[in-house]
Amino acid sequence: MAAVKLEQYLASIIDAARSDTNEVKIKPGNSNFDLFIAFLENRNTGIHRYQTTGLTILYEAKGSTKVRINSQNFMLNDGNIIFLQKKSNYEIFKPGSKDILVKLEFDPNIDVRNFFDNLTVMNNYEKKLLKKINTTFEQKRLLGLNGTLMSESAHLLKKIIDEYLNYDLFTRNAIMAELTLLFVSAVRNQNLTSTPAISHQFAQTDLEKYIDAHFTNITLNDAAKHFGFNPNYFSSLVKQKTGKSFVEHVDERRMLEARSLLARPDISVKEIITRVGYSGKSFFYKKFSEYYHETPVQMRAELFRQANINLK
Template sequence: MAAVKLEQYLASILDSTKSDTNEVKIKPKNINFDLFRVFLENRNTGVHRYQTTASTILYEARGSVKARINDQNFLLKAGNIVFLQRKSNYEILQQGENDILVKLEFNRNFKMLDFLGNYSVMDSREKKVFKAITDAYNQKRLLFLNSTALSISANALKKVIDEYLNQDLYTRQVILAELNLLLIAAVRNQDLATAPVTNHQFVQTDLENYIDAHFTDITLNDTAKHFGFNPNYFSSLVKQKTGKSFVEHVDERRMQEARNLLARPDISVKEIIARVGYSGKSFFYKKFSEYYHETPVQMRAELFRQANINLK
């Protein structure tokens, strides 16, 4: 079943349900399947409160919902995945009429982090990552994946749900392989966060101060790490809170510095390019012209004229 068709099928179940229960159970094709059960969050009003009875996965298939999980606030967007330990508390606080939140509730004997594969065959670096994930999962009682609807992790989980619904040969083995791929892809793409990003406080002035101190060699990953965010989420957060992308903020600071340096006759344009953090003349000229609508040479001439500097 294609991803779009799967979402349409899940939406049709919610649209046709007349029950006022907080969750709607989806039965597998094979009634003897016992690895997990699948539920959809009903769209009835009110706060939905739960305590997990086993390892559980929450997956936002479409839309976004506000949730509180283990006393931490989340905004789950399409493609986001949350792994929960047994006896975790969560509340679905707000959802829209088109949202689709899926819950996979595993049997009590299943260990969620077995998805990462055989520990004994991992190399030293992989074991280090595995330990960090395990420690975070045990401490926070959750793992948050800031994946998108088109990510490998989200597509793997869609295949898991599809296998649950259709129950073909080797369904259990395919599901375990897809869950393994889901976590590995999340680690590789840096989608895996140990705690919800909404717990961190974003202050624009702090970002501006950090850029001011590091604009010559700044990177998104380093900046996100400094503020305690997942890089993908941090990039979206900066855009959402300030109306400008992270790159635009960095370019703005570099352009301001370039203008200041152009007013100094003792520094060449070539040196200015290096000082503000650009690696090539053509790229710098392109950015400069986009920002100031004139070339660095034209601006320098005008700055010199204003300051009565004559180099002839």
């Protein structure tokens, strides 16, 4: 099957699926093939929850799919690949009508180290590097390949799926060799990581929506976890992308809420402090004065005057 037509063929399998199961099996070219079983994520409703029985590869062949792995959210985009350890828990949110997520579930006896068997000649540095990769995979329970549909890793995975579908002489050997090449390519290009940064797209609008929903009780750690990043990296990313720190974004949202509440005569300043997420009066007054250059009492008096509210 021509590689350029692979996505169309996979889409046709999903479209033809009659069952409401969460995944659709892709039949191999030879029923005796035993290296892995290939599935496509179905487009039915709900969150699909899984636990891997063996090494598992998630590959976004088209579109983007939101997944949660080890309580971290990721967005798999075109060409992204994630390797999951045996007995890993993961969730997949409903893919879009054009999205194609492929899953390769390997025999439980297969390990990432098997992909290195073809690398018979290695220097000491290469041996240490592969050992480090394997140790990281065992500890973190996932490895991501940062790439696109045009990257070599995506091209190799397409060849693997194509081999699975057609089944020719030495197919199993060819697939193992291509998996080895996939890892070698990833290491050479330095796009193999235990925290696939490219698997989640960060946008300021997403941050604003999250803060808007959680500003009364929000922490940097919780926000970083929600977006699938290390807290320190997330803090730097927010500053880099928006020009303001995470705390500044939260304070800004709280100040806007405080101003809105100050216009209501039925809510005391003490209650407003609690509602916007601050624990003390002095800290709230300090932040408020820095932001608006006046005290809450002064602003409330002006807001009442503008609205012709007289409490005397």
